[in-house]
Amino acid sequence: MNNDDTLRPEYPADLIKSGERGKYAARYREGTNAAPIEPELHRLFPDAEPVNNALRRYAGP
Template sequence: MSQDFNQELTDDLRDEYDFDQMQGGVRGKYVQEYRQGTNLVLLEPDVAQAFPNDEAVNKALRLLMEITNRQQLS
């Protein structure tokens, strides 16, 4: 092992950080609220290549919605 890994870590935390009092944290406590506020969609690489930006994706989806609505009305 190199000497970098063998050196002791220095404690740079302030004295007022008392981790004994910081218990009971819940992982992902606000994940549902976060997901409701975002509309992030991951595209497969081949689809992303055809749609270089969000405007292109929105335009294509609106066109698809329009075609679908016209077909349902006929």
Template sequence: MKKEVDELEDELRPEYDFAAMQGGVRGKYVQRYRSGTNLVLLDPDIAKAFPTDASVNEALRLLVKIADRQQ
């Protein structure tokens, strides 16, 4: 068990001295992370039809309007 710990410690390069690092900001992107994001992977044939995020949003908004009218 002791041997495994020594092997892991040897993998860290000497230039990675975390005590000497300065200027880092803790939680720099936490607001952006908390606001959330919703990524969707489109199939290639759909991506050809909707090349931009704006075109996808426009099509989905139109679909929502049509669905609302049907109800």
């Protein structure tokens, strides 16, 4: 594990002081269902709601 200070200087000081390294590491290792979309689709799918709606229509009843 790399313990070097890799936080950017523009991050707020309270984040640096109160942050917990590896807080979500175990959850990340379990896997994720994140699926990045292509940049040109971002205007149609700016957040999760339109993505979920489109997938529901695609999947059908």
